[in-house]
Amino acid sequence: MGYFAQAEEDSLKLMLSNLAGFNVMPMSETDLHDSIFEAILAGPPSSSDQAELITGLGSANALSHLPLPRWHTNPRFSHLQRFEQSDTNADLKGVELRVPVKEQLSKASNSAEALRILTSRCAAEVKFIMQLSESELDLGLALTDLGVDSLIAVDIRSWFFRELGINIPVLGILNGSSINDVCKGALSQLDI
Numbered sequence: 001m002g003y004f005a006q007a008e009e010d011s012l013k014l015m016l017s018n019l020a021g022f023n024v025m026p027m028s029e030t031d032l033h034d035s036i037f038e039a040i041l042a043g044p045p046s047s048s049d050q051a052e053l054i055t056g057l058g059s060a061n062a063l064s065h066l067p068l069p070r071w072h073t074n075p076r077f078s079h080l081q082r083f084e085q086s087d088t089n090a091d092l093k094g095v096e097l098r099v100p101v102k103e104q105l106s107k108a109s110n111s112a113e114a115l116r117i118l119t120s121r122c123a124a125e126v127k128f129i130m131q132l133s134e135s136e137l138d139l140g141l142a143l144t145d146l147g148v149d150s151l152i153a154v155d156i157r158s159w160f161f162r163e164l165g166i167n168i169p170v171l172g173i174l175n176g177s178s179i180n181d182v183c184k185g186a187l188s189q190l191d192i
Contacts, residue, residue, distance in 0.1 A: 018131060027055060101163040111187065118183045125159050126179060142176045150174065160186055 007015065027035075035055050042049040101121050108114035119139060127137050129152055137146070148156070153173040160168045166189045173182055 031055065102165075105164075105190065114187055114190075115180075115183060118187060119180060121163075122156075122159075122183050122186075123179050126156065129155050139179045142178055143173055143182070144176060148173065156182075164190065166190065 004012065004015070032055075035053055039053050041047070042053070101118065104117050104121070105114050108117055123137055123139055126132070126143070126146070126148070127134070130147060132146070143153070143156075150170065153170045156173055157168050157170050160166055164186065166186055168182060168186055172185060177185075
């Protein structure tokens with residue numbers, strides 16, 4: 001809250017834009033207080049209420065022009081997804097439901113095509129995590145030069161493990177490797 005209160009107008013606009021990308025909606029202070037009050041009332045073990053309070057999440061329809069935020073594809077948060085009555089696949093045509101990387105790689109005809117597929121998907125993930133524009137992302141530039149630190153390197157490592165089931169060492173990401181280098185190393189661990 002302190003950051004928002006003291007942020008300059010440009011920083012505030014950027015932060016609000018980033019939050020909108022996560023499919024969250026602004027709440028008034030009164031709404032926040034009401035939510036906390038409702039949680040307190042429903043919270044005691046002796047309460048007979050079976051309440052679940054969820055606030056500030058937008059519908060998929062509100063984001064139809066953007067890819068859904070990362071948490072929408074995580075099964076642990078599936079109960080938090082709110083689709084409005086008018087939401088249909090046609091309404092979500094701007095939302096790209098991607099084929100898993102492993103499946104795409106299995107259809108690659110040669111190692112060069114597999115490298116192109118993996119590099120493209122890894123670059124998209126790095127771009128999303130780092131909130132980079134297309135022009136800021138250079139596949140041959142060291143990830144550390146793009147601003148990747150140890151926390152982001154763990155996210156990238158987790159992405160490789162989740163998508164491909166392979167272990168990319170965090171130090172392998174932070175040692176000056178580019179996206180191309182990391183993807184070449186990842187492909188060497190796969191049977192392609």
